[in-house]
Amino acid sequence: MNGAGRSYVRAAFAPVEPPPPAHGNAMSRFAASLFATPLNFAMTALSVGMILLIVPPFLDFMIFDATWHGTSRADCLPNAGACWPFIKAKFGQFVYGFYPIDERWRPNLAFALGAALLTPLLIPSAPFKWLNSVLFFGVYPVVAFVLLTGGNLDLRNFFLGRFIDWQAAAGFGLAAGLRWTFWVDFFASAFVLTTLVLAGTMLLGASLRTAFVSCVTLFASLGALLLAVDLDFGLRSVETHAWGGFLVTMVVAMTGIVVSLPLGILLALGRRSELPVVRFLSIVFIEFWRGVPVITVLFFATYMLPLFLPSGVSFDTLLRALIGVALFSAAYMAEVVRGGLQSIPRGQYEAASALGLGYWRTMSTVILPQALALVVPGIVNNFIGLFKDTTLVLIVAIFDLLGQLRASFSDPNWATPVTLYTGFAFAGIVYFVCCFAMSRYALFVERRVNVAGRR
Amino acid sequence: MTSTVDTIGRTPVAIDMVGVHKWFGEFHVLRDINLRILSGERVVVCGPSGSGKSTLIRCVNRLEEHQRGQIVVNGTELTANLRHIERVRQDVGMVFQQFNLFPHLTVLENCTLAPMQVRGTSRKHAEEIAMHFLNRVRIPEQANKYPSQLSGGQQQRVAIARALCMNPKIMLFDEPTSALDPEMIKEVLDAMVHLARDGMTMIVVSHEMGFAREVADQMVFMDGGQIVETNTPKEFFENPQHERTKLFLSQILR
Numbered sequence: 001m002n003g004a005g006r007s008y009v010r011a012a013f014a015p016v017e018p019p020p021p022a023h024g025n026a027m028s029r030f031a032a033s034l035f036a037t038p039l040n041f042a043m044t045a046l047s048v049g050m051i052l053l054i055v056p057p058f059l060d061f062m063i064f065d066a067t068w069h070g071t072s073r074a075d076c077l078p079n080a081g082a083c084w085p086f087i088k089a090k091f092g093q094f095v096y097g098f099y100p101i102d103e104r105w106r107p108n109l110a111f112a113l114g115a116a117l118l119t120p121l122l123i124p125s126a127p128f129k130w131l132n133s134v135l136f137f138g139v140y141p142v143v144a145f146v147l148l149t150g151g152n153l154d155l156r157n158f159f160l161g162r163f164i165d166w167q168a169a170a171g172f173g174l175a176a177g178l179r180w181t182f183w184v185d186f187f188a189s190a191f192v193l194t195t196l197v198l199a200g201t202m203l204l205g206a207s208l209r210t211a212f213v214s215c216v217t218l219f220a221s222l223g224a225l226l227l228a229v230d231l232d233f234g235l236r237s238v239e240t241h242a243w244g245g246f247l248v249t250m251v252v253a254m255t256g257i258v259v260s261l262p263l264g265i266l267l268a269l270g271r272r273s274e275l276p277v278v279r280f281l282s283i284v285f286i287e288f289w290r291g292v293p294v295i296t297v298l299f300f301a302t303y304m305l306p307l308f309l310p311s312g313v314s315f316d317t318l319l320r321a322l323i324g325v326a327l328f329s330a331a332y333m334a335e336v337v338r339g340g341l342q343s344i345p346r347g348q349y350e351a352a353s354a355l356g357l358g359y360w361r362t363m364s365t366v367i368l369p370q371a372l373a374l375v376v377p378g379i380v381n382n383f384i385g386l387f388k389d390t391t392l393v394l395i396v397a398i399f400d401l402l403g404q405l406r407a408s409f410s411d412p413n414w415a416t417p418v419t420l421y422t423g424f425a426f427a428g429i430v431y432f433v434c435c436f437a438m439s440r441y442a443l444f445v446e447r448r449v450n451v452a453g454r455r
Numbered sequence: 456m457t458s459t460v461d462t463i464g465r466t467p468v469a470i471d472m473v474g475v476h477k478w479f480g481e482f483h484v485l486r487d488i489n490l491r492i493l494s495g496e497r498v499v500v501c502g503p504s505g506s507g508k509s510t511l512i513r514c515v516n517r518l519e520e521h522q523r524g525q526i527v528v529n530g531t532e533l534t535a536n537l538r539h540i541e542r543v544r545q546d547v548g549m550v551f552q553q554f555n556l557f558p559h560l561t562v563l564e565n566c567t568l569a570p571m572q573v574r575g576t577s578r579k580h581a582e583e584i585a586m587h588f589l590n591r592v593r594i595p596e597q598a599n600k601y602p603s604q605l606s607g608g609q610q611q612r613v614a615i616a617r618a619l620c621m622n623p624k625i626m627l628f629d630e631p632t633s634a635l636d637p638e639m640i641k642e643v644l645d646a647m648v649h650l651a652r653d654g655m656t657m658i659v660v661s662h663e664m665g666f667a668r669e670v671a672d673q674m675v676f677m678d679g680g681q682i683v684e685t686n687t688p689k690e691f692f693e694n695p696q697h698e699r700t701k702l703f704l705s706q707i708l709r
Contacts, residue, residue, distance in 0.1 A: 350518050351555035355569035355621060356545040365568060369559050449559075 062425065073416045082422040083414070090408045094426075097244015097399055103236060107247050110144045114254070122441065124448065137258065142228050148251070150237035155182045155230045159189035178230055186226065190219040240318035244399040246430070248318070252325055252390040252400065257383050259326035264333025265372075269363060271338055282334070289331030295395055297324040302396040321393050329386045336378040340371030373449035380442035384435045402427055466493045468527075469625055469656045470515055475524035477510060484510050485521065486680040492673075494624070497657045499667040499688075502677035503703065508660045511677065512627045515658065516547045529624055545573060548618030552630040554610045556602040562589070562613050563598040566620045573621070581620070588616040592646045608639025612646050619650075626650065628659040662707060668692065676700050 022029065034044045065081030076083035087094075096104055117136040120126035145151070194215040201211040243251070270282030289297070301324040302317055309315075344367055352362040372379070394403040405423045408414070470492040477485040484507050492498055500508045513519040514526060517533050517540045526533045528543045557565050566585035570576040576584070589595045592612035594605075602610050611631055618626060628647065632640045644666050651657060651670040661667065667674060667688055674691035676684045676699075684697045692708075695701045 345553075345555075347551060347553050347555035348557065351549075351551065351557070353518060354516055354544060354547070354549035354551075354627075355618070356541060356573045357569060358541065358573075361572045365572060366557055370557075373559065 061421070073414050073419075076414075076416045076418065079418075081418070082425060083416055083418050084422065086408075086414045086416075086419055086422055087426050089414070090411075093245060093408060094401060094404050095246045097247060097404055098242045099238060099244070099247065100236070100242065103238060106147045106235070106238075110147045111250070113140060113143065114250075141258070142225060146228060146233065146235070148238065148243070148247075149240070150233075150235040151229050152232040152235070152237065153229050155179065155226060158182060158185040160185050160192065178227075178232075182230070186223060190215075190223070194219065240316050240398075243318065245404040246401045248393065248398060248400040248403075249387075249390050251318075252322060252393060253387045255322045256325045256329050256386045256390070260329035260333045260382070260386070261379070263326070263330035265337050265368065267330060267334035268337035268341055271334065272341055286331045286334050289328050290335070294325070294328050294389055294392055297328050298392060298396045300324070317396065318393075318398055321396055321398055325386070325390065325393075329382060329389075332382050332385075333379065336375050336382060337371065339378065340373075340375035341367065343374055344371050376442055376446045376449065380438055384438055387435060387438070388431060401430065466495065467530075468492070469494045469496070469529060470658070471525070471527040472514075473525045475514065475521045475526060477514065477519065477521045477523075484680050485514070488524070488682060490675065490682065490685075492656065492658065494656055495654050496672045497651050497655075497670050498659070498673045498675055499671040500658060500660045500675045500677060501662055501664075501667070501703075502683075506677040507680040508677050509629050512549075512629055512658050512660055515625070515627055516544050516549060518549075545621060546623055547625045547627060548621060548623035549627040550611070550614050550618055550629065550631050552633050554602070554607070554614045554634070556610055556614055556617070558602050561599050561601055562594075562605070565602070565613060566617045569617070570620050584620050584622075585616070588619045589613070591619070591649065592616045593642075606639060607635045608642045611635065611639075611643045615643075615646055615650070625656045625658070628657065628661065630660050630662075632661065632663060664692070664708060676703065678703070 024032070033040075035041050061081045063081070065079055067076045067079045067081065067083050067085060070076060070083075070085040071089075072085075073083075075085060092101070092104070096107055099107060117132065117140055121129070121132050121136055126132070194212070197211055197215050198208060201208055267282050267286055270278045271286065273279045273282070292300075298321055301320040305315075305320060348366055348370070349362065352366045357366065391400055391402045393400055394406075399407060405427055409420055409423060468491060470490070472488050472490045475485055475488040476483070488511060490498075490511075500511065502508050510519055514521050514533075515528060521533075529546055531539050531543050533539060533543060556562075557568070560568065563582060563585055566589065567576075567578065567581035570581040570584060571578060586595055586598065589598055592615055594609055594612055594616075597605055597609060597613070602613065605613065615631075631647070632643050635643060640663070644663060647657075647659070647666065648670055657670075659666075659671075671688045674684075674686055674688050675682055676691070676695075676697075678699050684691070684695065684700045686696075691700075692704065695704055
């Protein structure tokens, strides 16, 4: 232990140097990674074989042997490849279903508006995020609804109308697509309900001003919503039976996505709530929807629900499917979000509590931003699954893109040996483009939230 | 309620704990705690691990609920009443062993979050307050970084600034230096000494005996969920009375 060599004091700092360069050129490194061992060699050979087996016939079918121009099956019959004129001829049907041809500008406008509002929402640096969100999540669904269905719902009863016959009492009629009786009913009901709420608030000793403002806001937005769907804009009414194709796919998927995330978050919070009733109800809801297949849900909503509803009450078939799909995916979303919530350390809750933040503020400003960022892959996984599951509405006679496609196979004018394959190739491309886009965007979001200073 | 603040002589009582008991399941973690802390007093709590020190101070802002006895903080009794709990928490700042900064927010946002959300302070004013306290803990230049980019000592100083931004009347420190590298302990203790000199009411769970000697008005020694001995630092260190205290001090002061 006591040699002179044991004592050492550094005289100068060792300089910081760049790492040594990798061995060899790109080619030799490539070869090394593909043919390093016999096993590597075998796997490389196998992969190359697979590629040679699959890719050339695929390209032949899709491009080289395909028919590109024509007007009927006769043009496609001589070629072994895809019959693209079939897609071209049926394209309108694939996109709009049986939506009336001279009304197709309405779904077009709805698509364009949606894209115009969604694109800046997805670009993090675009300004006016708050306004943009309100427009997309609050206003756009109503506008799209009116555009697609034609609006003018001809509302009759709001609340008090069930008990009072306004028509007899006031003798009002119909004007501008609005029944005055409904609106008299609405305002009277709003007034009565607000008064009741204020009375209740007074009894409980809570803030009167808050209660009043909440009531007014609620009824004002409800009124605006009802007015928008009730007004006669002169649009021809288009029943949802006539909708189809990509339009239905988008409507079902977008509704599912937009409804399932907030509902899923609420359910996840409910499942972790300290209030036993809330927790119990959330668990029952989630486990119920997770326990039944989506096809059962759609069947139930379409064919069995009407049996349980009082006679005279009927929902649109598409609306029922929409609600079924949204609730179903909300249950799945809830479990994904719960996974995120559970991975947030207890210290975060404690620090927020110690600062005086209440439950909702803690959740919205501290816990959820972190939890949701952690489960972006799971959330997008659900979105993609939902997008593809929309095709199951076929079961209840709603024709989405795939349904419309299958319907078009029976057209004798396009009956060729390759029609079926061409159709499915087209559907495959459309679904892949949509899902891949979602997946790439998710990757971008994931990187972004991770860059924001974590780990 | 707030209007009936107890006083002893002229100094108001900040925290009054009377006959407090708490159980974790079957485990009796706090046993008959009686402690009165006056406004402006600095109390250092020490004791072996598992003696209930952390649980004791976590009862002061109701991160833990006591099951028997009475805890009154700034005249507000802690009961199941959520409004009372909120009021107490707004007046009591806390610093944790693991910092518990919000990793998704910058240092500045960590500091402005609660004043803006809870007190309704405007962003501009909240940022001014935040910069003031970041200056006081000597890291204003880190304001726009994220917590993960800072050293442990810097993070803990941000945690102190974050608590101070709510303008608390009482500060609780739960082993604030135990998770720090040795070289970083001093910068955090310095910030706490400054705070003590400004007259903040503080309860500090710590084994930093040098710090205790320097700032404490009162030492509290706990073992087995009970307060074994309380005394002035001078008496506590030089003339401990209880056998358990003597043993403890002989173990940590070598």
